[in-house]
Amino acid sequence: MSQIVCENLKYLYSVGTPFESVAIDDVNISIEKGEIVGVIGHTGSGKSTLIQHLNALLEPYSGKVFLNGKDVWENKSEIRSVRFAVGLCFQYPEYQIFEETVFKEISFGPKQMGLDEKEIEERVYESADFVGINKELMNKSPFDLSGGQKRRVAIASVIAMRPEVLVLDEPCAGLDPAGRERILSLIKSYQQKMGNTVILVSHSMEDVAKLAQKVIVMNKGRVAFQSSVSEVFSHARELKEMGLNVPQITEVFLKLKKRGIDCRTDIYTVEDAYNEIKRLKSLS
Amino acid sequence: MNIIEFNNVDFSYVSEDENEKEIRIPVLKNLNLNIEKGSFTAILGHNGSGKSTIAKLTNGILVPDKGSVVVEGMSTSDEDKIFDIRAKVGMVFQNPDNQIVSSIVEEDVAFGCENLGIPPEECRKRVDDALETVGMSEFALKSPSKLSGGQKQRVAVAGIIAMKPDCIVLDEPTAMLDPSGRREVIQTIMRLNKEEGITIVLITHYMDEAVKADRVIIFDGGEIKLDGTPKQVFAESDKVKALGLDIPQSTQLVEMMKKDGFSCDDVILDAGECADYLENMLRS
Amino acid sequence: MISDITIGQYFPGNSPIHKMDARVKIVLTFAVIITIFLCRNFASLALVTFSIFGFVALSKIKIKTVLKGIKPLIFIIAVTAFINLFYGTGEPVAEFWIFKITKNGIMNAVFLAVRIISLVVASSLLTYTTTPTALTYAIERLLKPLTYLKVDVHTFAMTMTIALRFIPTLVEEVEKITAAQKSRGADMESGNLIKRVKALVPVLIPLFVSSFRRANELAYAMECRCYRGGEGRTKMKQLKMKTGDYFSIFVVVLMIAGVILLNIFIGKI
Numbered sequence: 026m027s028q029i030v031c032e033n034l035k036y037l038y039s040v041g042t043p044f045e046s047v048a049i050d051d052v053n054i055s056i057e058k059g060e061i062v063g064v065i066g067h068t069g070s071g072k073s074t075l076i077q078h079l080n081a082l083l084e085p086y087s088g089k090v091f092l093n094g095k096d097v098w099e100n101k102s103e104i105r106s107v108r109f110a111v112g113l114c115f116q117y118p119e120y121q122i123f124e125e126t127v128f129k130e131i132s133f134g135p136k137q138m139g140l141d142e143k144e145i146e147e148r149v150y151e152s153a154d155f156v157g158i159n160k161e162l163m164n165k166s167p168f169d170l171s172g173g174q175k176r177r178v179a180i181a182s183v184i185a186m187r188p189e190v191l192v193l194d195e196p197c198a199g200l201d202p203a204g205r206e207r208i209l210s211l212i213k214s215y216q217q218k219m220g221n222t223v224i225l226v227s228h229s230m231e232d233v234a235k236l237a238q239k240v241i242v243m244n245k246g247r248v249a250f251q252s253s254v255s256e257v258f259s260h261a262r263e264l265k266e267m268g269l270n271v272p273q274i275t276e277v278f279l280k281l282k283k284r285g286i287d288c289r290t291d292i293y294t295v296e297d298a299y300n301e302i303k304r305l306k307s308l309s
Numbered sequence: 310m311n312i313i314e315f316n317n318v319d320f321s322y323v324s325e326d327e328n329e330k331e332i333r334i335p336v337l338k339n340l341n342l343n344i345e346k347g348s349f350t351a352i353l354g355h356n357g358s359g360k361s362t363i364a365k366l367t368n369g370i371l372v373p374d375k376g377s378v379v380v381e382g383m384s385t386s387d388e389d390k391i392f393d394i395r396a397k398v399g400m401v402f403q404n405p406d407n408q409i410v411s412s413i414v415e416e417d418v419a420f421g422c423e424n425l426g427i428p429p430e431e432c433r434k435r436v437d438d439a440l441e442t443v444g445m446s447e448f449a450l451k452s453p454s455k456l457s458g459g460q461k462q463r464v465a466v467a468g469i470i471a472m473k474p475d476c477i478v479l480d481e482p483t484a485m486l487d488p489s490g491r492r493e494v495i496q497t498i499m500r501l502n503k504e505e506g507i508t509i510v511l512i513t514h515y516m517d518e519a520v521k522a523d524r525v526i527i528f529d530g531g532e533i534k535l536d537g538t539p540k541q542v543f544a545e546s547d548k549v550k551a552l553g554l555d556i557p558q559s560t561q562l563v564e565m566m567k568k569d570g571f572s573c574d575d576v577i578l579d580a581g582e583c584a585d586y587l588e589n590m591l592r593s
Numbered sequence: 594m595i596s597d598i599t600i601g602q603y604f605p606g607n608s609p610i611h612k613m614d615a616r617v618k619i620v621l622t623f624a625v626i627i628t629i630f631l632c633r634n635f636a637s638l639a640l641v642t643f644s645i646f647g648f649v650a651l652s653k654i655k656i657k658t659v660l661k662g663i664k665p666l667i668f669i670i671a672v673t674a675f676i677n678l679f680y681g682t683g684e685p686v687a688e689f690w691i692f693k694i695t696k697n698g699i700m701n702a703v704f705l706a707v708r709i710i711s712l713v714v715a716s717s718l719l720t721y722t723t724t725p726t727a728l729t730y731a732i733e734r735l736l737k738p739l740t741y742l743k744v745d746v747h748t749f750a751m752t753m754t755i756a757l758r759f760i761p762t763l764v765e766e767v768e769k770i771t772a773a774q775k776s777r778g779a780d781m782e783s784g785n786l787i788k789r790v791k792a793l794v795p796v797l798i799p800l801f802v803s804s805f806r807r808a809n810e811l812a813y814a815m816e817c818r819c820y821r822g823g824e825g826r827t828k829m830k831q832l833k834m835k836t837g838d839y840f841s842i843f844v845v846v847l848m849i850a851g852v853i854l855l856n857i858f859i860g861k862i
Contacts, residue, residue, distance in 0.1 A: 410754065
């Protein structure tokens with residue numbers, strides 16, 4: 026059984042006003058437990074609307090969202106339990122940081138769950154440890170942290186709810202390469218350690234290629250592709266038309282193939298590329 | 310001829326330590342830097358390397374503690390000249406939302422012109438031309454809040470070029486944009502440089518943007534670490550990496566192959582060059 | 594939702610009303626509003642209401658949209674009319690306990706309801722057909738004489754422009770922050786008043802912090818674009834009165850004259 030299933034999902038903005046417009050339509054996706062799934066699409070493609078359905082922030086206009094086989098909107102009074110099960114962390118930490126100390130900030134989620142103090146403390150330290158926030162920072166104001174640290178605190182505050190599914194919206198946007206690398210590696214180690222499902226929303230194909238096994242591409246409110254990373258990146262031309270990029274190195278091999286060189290095109294990292302070139306050279 | 314000259318510039322921020330005593334945090338130390346008229350310079354560096362400070366020093370938003378910043382013969386420390394300098398050196402910031410003043414695109418573009426006291430008819434003409442140059446004419450009467458990030462950033466650029474500056478400094482203008490938005494903005498500023506002869510200083514941490522410049526400067530700890538054409542700078546890939554920055558994937562691949570004994574006399578910067586090189590190598 | 598409120602919104606268009614000089618529109622709107630209060634009987638009120646809807650028709654804005662603007666106010670209109678129902682004089686039509694409804698009371702209630710609706714329609718027509726920037730600029734020009742009294746009219750107008758510019762941005766931001774906090778389990782829909790007000794804290798603090806940062810960055814950006822107050826500043830868009838403006842002034846003057854005459858000849862309801 027798939028962990029998350031969306032069936033014929035449709036959502037409209039500003040229903041009943043002159044500004045009514047379709048945000049997403051005819052969206053059918055399924056996500057298995059323990060997968061890392063990349064969701065890509067340019068701004069306005071409907072990817073943000075889609076992920077806000079996964080944790081029941083938005084109620085579908087029509088269609089259904091299932092979590093572990095249960096319709097999330099079946100019992101509206103339990104809607105918060107869906108948000109604890111599917112932890113969604115937004116792009117800019119500035120949109121959520123408000124507490125006096127880092128400790129309080131991370132404990133916000135667990136507190137809302139009604140846990141006892143000991144449990145909260147345990148979870149806060151555990152998730153701070155996951156994202157590499159030192160104990161010394163715990164009593165500092167979260168507003169005094171650097172951009173990268175703020176983002177890690179925001180992620181910790183969601184992880185502290187111990188969600189079954191972690192959804193990260195553009196976790197690396199605006200960070201410098203070192204900060205980006207750090208966030209990506211912590212996502213990977215979190216997933217490996219916990220075995221939880223991770224959904225990574227991004228417009229960086231490089232980042233998605235590094236982590237995800239499966240990719241969902243959104244375009245104009247619909248699912249354009251939903252497949253393995255290699256399958257999706259083989260559509261380089263279509264992706265470009267959708268305002269997206271494939272990793273530069275993938276583009277190199279797609280060009281080589283076009284010029285009649287019999288090479289693999291599922292190359293996303295420099296290491297892959299290096300090995301492929303060595304293989305080709307040994308053949309000739 | 311130089312349009313901007315940094316002569317032995319020292320700069321430090323004033324902050325408070327834990328005992329609320331005033332302390333100075335040095336950012337730049339004895340910096341000498343000249344920007345040639347008509348050039349396209351990219352300034353790279355990880356967060357906190359001092360690169361944003363450079364931007365603010367170029368038009369007198371900040372003034373040096375020691376040494377001088379001279380724009381077309383005028384010192385930024387000379388308060389009588391400050392508005393003349395700002396009319397010569399326009400600035401575009403990271404967050405497009407926080408630099409748009411008016412709720413109508415064309416009125417926002419006119420803002421700088423109006424501040425300079427340009428007569429209404431001349432203003433009108435400059436605004437129309439500026440919108441044309443950035444390809445936003447059809448949005449002249451729209452509200453900025455309805456535009457995409459890339460479009461907003463182009464409006465911001467139009468607002469600057471309507472003031473007819475000789476130089477535009479862009480402080481991470483693409484950090485908050487998606488790939489298509491980034492493309493729009495970079496293409497626009499490259500056109501301004503090539504066709505209108507406007508000097509461009511682009512502060513960024515995206516390597517694929519930096520390689521399009523004539524000159525790349527890498528900052529770290531308030532000092533220039535590398536300075537040269539993109540090929541010269543990226544030839545020192547180990548050094549660039551050590552400074553916490555990325556190398557384009559194509560460059561990385563060729564560097565790896567060089568270490569393995571393959572020969573390549575050129576520095577490869579983009580996918581096209583890389584494919585050419587690999588094709589040649591594989592066919593020989 | 595906040596975004597569903599249409600009062601104060603601008604609907605782009607190319608009608609004669611859209612093209613009018615914003616200064617004229619403001620002055621005429623005030624004139625019409627005052628006239629609404631001058632009306633003493635149904636005949637004069639009908640004249641004003643009729644004129645207002647004439648302007649609405651000219652503006653090519655759908656009546657449906659205009660009536661939608663009244664929707665949020667229906668409750669207030671109903672309550673005011675209802676209270677007025679019991680304040681009539683003369684023969685009671687219906688009576689219970691200490692309340693009595695008279696014919697005069699019913700008339701008063703209807704009169705008041707029509708009056709409020711006309712008032713809302715007249716003022717929303719102004720904002721529906723005038724861009725916020727044109728409005729502020731017109732206000733700046735109309736208030737210009739105050740400069741001699743050392744009132745900083747330019748700063749006031751610039752503040753208004755920026756406030757209007759940032760309303761959609763802040764609305765969007767509130768939605769984003771709310772979504773982020775709800776994702777962390779914040780409960781904003783249940784509980785008593787105190788609990789709900791408390792639940793706003795996680796939304797308000799990030800909003801304030803971000804607004805201050807925005808203000809700071811905007812100030813930088815404005816300085817970089819050579820902003821130094823109103824002195825020596827020009828304006829790209831000049832306001833000019835055209836035929837349509839003179840015609841509208843003529844119509845409104847005629848309407849006021851009509852109202853005065855009807856007031857004199859028919860008297861109070």
